[in-house]
Each structure stands twice: as C-alpha cells, then as structure tokens.
Amino acid sequence: MSIEVKNLSYVYMKGTPFERKALEDINIKIDKGEFVGIIGHTGSGKSTLVQHFNGLLKPTTGKVIVNGMDTSGKGLKELRRQVGIVFQYPEHQLFEETVYKDIVFGLKKLGIEGGTMDERIYSTLEIVGLDRSILYKSPFELSGGQKRRVAIAGVLVMEPEIIVLDEPAAGLDPSGRNEIFNFIKKLYMNCKVTVIIVSHNMEEIARLVNRVIVINKGRVEMDGPVKEIFRNTKKLESIGLSAPQVTYLMKELKKIFPGIDDNIHTVEEAKAEILRLLGRRGGDARA
Numbered sequence: 001m002s003i004e005v006k007n008l009s010y011v012y013m014k015g016t017p018f019e020r021k022a023l024e025d026i027n028i029k030i031d032k033g034e035f036v037g038i039i040g041h042t043g044s045g046k047s048t049l050v051q052h053f054n055g056l057l058k059p060t061t062g063k064v065i066v067n068g069m070d071t072s073g074k075g076l077k078e079l080r081r082q083v084g085i086v087f088q089y090p091e092h093q094l095f096e097e098t099v100y101k102d103i104v105f106g107l108k109k110l111g112i113e114g115g116t117m118d119e120r121i122y123s124t125l126e127i128v129g130l131d132r133s134i135l136y137k138s139p140f141e142l143s144g145g146q147k148r149r150v151a152i153a154g155v156l157v158m159e160p161e162i163i164v165l166d167e168p169a170a171g172l173d174p175s176g177r178n179e180i181f182n183f184i185k186k187l188y189m190n191c192k193v194t195v196i197i198v199s200h201n202m203e204e205i206a207r208l209v210n211r212v213i214v215i216n217k218g219r220v221e222m223d224g225p226v227k228e229i230f231r232n233t234k235k236l237e238s239i240g241l242s243a244p245q246v247t248y249l250m251k252e253l254k255k256i257f258p259g260i261d262d263n264i265h266t267v268e269e270a271k272a273e274i275l276r277l278l279g280r281r282g283g284d285a286r287a
C-alpha cells in the first residue's frame with residue numbers, strides 16, 4: 001500500500017479574507033514498508049500534509065492516491081482504517097469513562113465487535129507497553145505518558161497498514177518520550193507496517209527513520225535517506241533547522257582527528273566511531 005502525492009496544494013478558508021496557502025505543489029511517493037520522518041518548522045505544513053493521507057483533508061489542487069484510491073472520491077471508511085493517524089496531543093480526544101471504551105471507540109465505529117475485539121485489544125496493549133489492568137481505569141487517572149499510549153492504542157487497534165504519528169512525543173518528559181519511541185521502533189520492526197512520523201526533534205528522527213522529508217513553507221525542501229539529509233547541515237541551517245547535536249560534535253572532532261567519520265547522527269554511532277578511533281590510537285601507541 002503506497003501513498004502518492006501529486007502536485008498537491010492546499011489552501012485553508014479559500015475564498016475568504018482569511019485564505020491561507022498551507023501547501024504548494026507537493027510531490028512525494030511513500031512505498032509500503034518505509035519508515036519516514038517529516039520534519040520542518042512549526043507552521044511549515046506538516047500536519048496539513050499528513051491529514052491528506054487518509055482523506056481527512058482534500059486537495060485544493062492536485063491529487064493524493066492511497067492504495068490506488070483517489071482520496072477526493074467517496075468510500076473513505078476503509079481508507080480511514082488502513083491509514084491510522086495519531087494527531088498531536090491525541091489524549092485530548094479521550095473522553096470515555098474507561099480506557100477500554102476509549103480504545104474500542106474507533107473499532108465500533110468501523111463495525112468491528114465481538115470476540116476478536118478483545119484479542120486485538122490485548123495485543124495492542126502489549127505493543128504500547130500497558131498492562132491489561134489499565135482497561136477498567138478512567139483515562140483521567142493515568143499519567144501523561146500512559147494517556148498518550150492509550151490514545152495511540154485506539155488507532156493501532158484498528159490494525160492500520162500505514163501509521164502516521166504527528167509529534168507523538170510532544171510535551172512528554174524524557175522517560176515518556178523514550179517509551180513512545182521504543183515502541184514505535186518495535187512496531188515498525190515487528191508489524192510490517194509503514195510508519196510516518198512528524199517531529200521537530202532531529203535526535204529522534206535520526207534514531208528511528210530511514211528516509212527524511214523536509215518541509216519548508218509548504219513545500220518539499222529535501223527528501224532522501226537520513227544520512228544524506230543530515231550530512232547537509234548547511235542546507236538545513238539555511239532554512240532554520242539543524243542536524244542532531246552529535247553531528248556537530250563529530251564535525252568538531254574531525255578538525256582534530258581527520259580520520260574520523262563525521263557523517264554520524266546518533267549517539268550510538270558516535271560512540272562506536274570514537275571507540276574505533278581510540279582503539280586504533282591505542283594500538284598505535286603500543287606498537
């Protein structure tokens with residue numbers, strides 16, 4: 001199942017004095033099984049873009065084709081199940097008296113009920129790392145990170161083939177963020193889904209995805225493998241973004257140790273590269 005975006009432009013409140021162009025001539029194709037990060041400034045159009053992926057927003061001009069289906073057409077119910085979108089601060093949409101009811105809300109709307117439902121719920125809880133005992137609690141008794149995971153579970157339980165997460169860790173503390181990113185990584189590795197994640201945290205993007213799409217002022221500014229995008233620090237900086245902090249550290253180190261690889265974007269990779277360098281020098285010293 002792929003997403004094809006062709007010459008997509010989107011204007012909010014078209015034809016009113018408040019008209020605002022949010023997307024301009026976007027062309028991208030996301031294939032089945034990709035793990036894509038979408039980055040860009042606040043207001044660059046990331047959320048507007050991803051809401052086109054399940055037909056929630058319709059192009060002002062251009063086309064969005066998902067699984068061969070034009071999202072401007074009718075019959076989007078199945079598409080809504082196939083493409084699950086977790087919005088920013090999804091816990092704001094929890095409103096039932098129990099976690100159970102909140103998680104099944106979307107399933108029921110799709111007409112999925114009965115025996116298979118509970119099994120799906122249990123396996124989803126396992127993915128997001130929540131205990132079954134949480135099901136009969138009120139969402140309002142939970143911590144921020146737990147609420148967020150319940151809200152995400154409500155989307156995952158529909159077993160979408162494409163999962164879009166818009167700033168999934170925004171506003172959480174470091175341990176809450178880690179939990180979220182760990183299970184997103186597991187989800188991608190174990191469930192054969194396509195994952196699209198919107199974030200403005202470069203460290204997280206570098207750790208997770210294979211491909212990065214950079215949006216700037218409603219346009220696609222860069223699109224490529226994570227290593228290619230973050231290597232180009234000058235271009236990122238020219239639009240007010242940056243590479244992960246550790247990339248800059250490696251660039252500094254390269255001034256002293258020309259043999260070091262500075263096209264590095266995660267702390268893990270940096271550690272391995274620094275140890276490699278130290279090991280070699282240690283070896284040299286003993287020789």
Ligand code: ADP
Nearest residue numbers: 012020022040041042043044045046047048049
């Ligand atoms: P991002 O997710 O990258 O922060 P958005 O897609 O939310 O960006 O917004 C893109 C542009 O569209 C911004 O200029 C924003 O102010 C405008 N915008 C977003 N939502 C609406 C809306 N519901 N009505 C009018 N303008 C909007």
Ligand code: MG
Nearest residue numbers: 046047048088
């Ligand atoms: Mg947004």
